Amino acid sequence: AAGDRRILNVSFSSVLREHDGVIVSLRDVTEDRALEREHNKTQEFLQRVIDSSVDAIVSADMRGNVLLFNPAAERTYGWQADEVVGRRNVRELYPDGVAVEIMKKIRSESFGGPGVLQGFETELLAKDGTRVPVMLSAALIVHRGHPIGSVGVFKDLRDLxxxxxxxxxxxxxxxxxxxxxxxxxxxxxxxxxxxxxxxxxxxxxxxxxxxxxxxxxxxxxxxxxxxxxxxxxxxxxxxxxxxxxxxxxxxxxxxxxxxxxxxxxxxxxxxx
Known part of the structure; x- marks a missing residue:
């Protein structure tokens, strides 16, 4: 519309040196920038939701490398996020054998459907070695039909x-x-x-x-x-x-x- 401001990506090329000329390329990136801003806003909102959750949220890739560890997880486990993210395997956050058992249940059809585990009572392993009773809901993260990671939401049952x-x-x-x-x-x-x-x-x-x-x-x-x-x-x-x-x-x-x-x-x- 007339009067609207547009964002342009400008590039110059001196391919016509013999004629002392310059090619100027203009590309309208207004919509791209708008989508990028919306994407950033969505990312920031989701991060605030994760950070504000009263329940612990932990995510890992398919090799078990921890990728996300929210503030509630810090309170539940006693670990700081920078001590866990990219440094520890998710198996270290459970008593021996529990992580493997949970993954089997996530893949099973008996606990909420394949790729989903709902309302499962188990225990976490805190930093000081104590076992923390929790209610776990977990799921596989799927991209283009292939699992690329997992996410778990843990409700601390100690007060209850x-x-x-x-x-x-x-x-x-x-x-x-x-x-x-x-x-x-x-x-x-x-x-x-x-x-x-x-x-x-x-x-x-x-x-x-x-x-x-x-x-x-x-x-x-x-x-x-x-x-x-x-x-x-x-x-x-x-x-x-x-x-x-x-x-x-x-x-x-x-x-x-x-x-x-x-x-x-x-x-x-x-x-x-």
Missing amino acids: LRIEERLQSAQRELADREQKAFIAELAGATAHELNQPLTTVMGYAQMLQKELEPGTRLDRACSAIVRESERMAEIVRKIGQLTKYESKAYVGDTKIIDIERSIDSEPPVDGR
């Missing part, structure tokens, strides 16, 4: 696993507290219900013993009733103090509650 462990610990603690509360309530109710008939049995046995001639067969029987009733009263008292559940072997595969081990020195739940 710590949260899960704390959650499981809290759930175990809650279940333990609920079990203790249930046992304490059951034991308290059981002791209360047993105490009443037991007190009656002991009272009548002691009353009857006073009426019997000492040393007689009935007197000895009453003494046994009183003695065993007192023993039963002690067992009932211990049942009332149960705060947890501990078992012991009984007959064959049968287990019964171990009263002595099930009594805590802590105060009963809810002040009982």
